[in-house]
Amino acid sequence: DIQMTQSPSSLSASVGDRVTITCRASQDTNGFLAWFQQKPGKAPKSLIFAASRLQSGVPSRFSGSGSGTDFTLTITTLQPEDFATYYCQQYNAYPLTFGGGTKVDI
Amino acid sequence: QGHLVESGGGVVQPGRSLRLSCAVSGFTFTTYGIHWVRQAPGKGLEWVTLISNDGTKKKYGDSVKGRFTISRDDSENTVSLQMDSLRVEDTAVYYCARAWCNDNRCYEPNLWGQGTRVIVSS
Numbered sequence: 001d002i003q004m005t006q007s008p009s010s011l012s013a014s015v016g017d018r019v020t021i022t023c024r025a026s027q028d029t030n031g032f033l034a035w036f037q038q039k040p041g042k043a044p045k046s047l048i049f050a051a052s053r054l055q056s057g058v059p060s061r062f063s064g065s066g067s068g069t070d071f072t073l074t075i076t077t078l079q080p081e082d083f084a085t086y087y088c089q090q091y092n093a094y095p096l097t098f099g100g101g102t103k104v105d106i
Numbered sequence: 107q108g109h110l111v112e113s114g115g116g117v118v119q120p121g122r123s124l125r126l127s128c129a130v131s132g133f134t135f136t137t138y139g140i141h142w143v144r145q146a147p148g149k150g151l152e153w154v155t156l157i158s159n160d161g162t163k164k165k166y167g168d169s170v171k172g173r174f175t176i177s178r179d180d181s182e183n184t185v186s187l188q189m190d191s192l193r194v195e196d197t198a199v200y201y202c203a204r205a206w207c208n209d210n211r212c213y214e215p216n217l218w219g220q221g222t223r224v225i226v227s228s
Contacts, residue, residue, distance in 0.1 A: 034214035
């Protein structure tokens with residue numbers, strides 16, 4: 001199975017900050033890497049697919065980068081509604097696997 | 107845009123069975139596969155299973171293989187998850203999510219339901 005490691009597991013930030021979350025895979029994912037946002041008590045929301053492509057309707061302050069085994073989610077100019085937990089997922093090989101999550105709070 | 111609604115959750119004793127459903131609307135069902143993803147209380151996301159758009163490909167996570175079965179009914183626009191031999195560690199919120207599929211593969215979840223809660227307890 002491909003292991004996904006996210007860092008940090010949590011971070012504190014302020015509105016207007018730039019936030020970077022990293023995700024490392026134990027094997028090459030061939031770019032099949034997605035990012036999700038989840039708020040407490042809510043379903044996950046899809047943000048990014050294919051490592052860097054924004055899902056429809058996702059604000060442009062979200063961006064993804066990386067290839068192979070190392071990926072990054074960046075939020076420029078953090079907004080109040082961005083405080084949430086973020087997960088990466090590889091969908092190159094079954095079983096699909098998620099990172100452990102990064103909680104972004106104030 | 108589309109909509110997915112899970113149902114069938116509840117409280118069940120260990121060793122018993124439960125059947126979850128995912129009803130979809132607002133998009134061409136036969137173009138999309140469906141993932142199930144679960145989240146245990148206070149924990150992260152765990153991928154459970156996928157059925158492809160044409161039903162020919164079914165994949166399972168290691169923790170549910172041999173106990174859970176996914177199926178789809180294209181006439182009803184629903185996907186079912188039959189969960190047998192349930193364990194306490196299957197307790198979670200279960201989400202269904204659609205994924206675009208082509209002839210070669212299915213892709214990432216891109217639209218999620220609101221989830222249904224399953225509690226396995228004696």
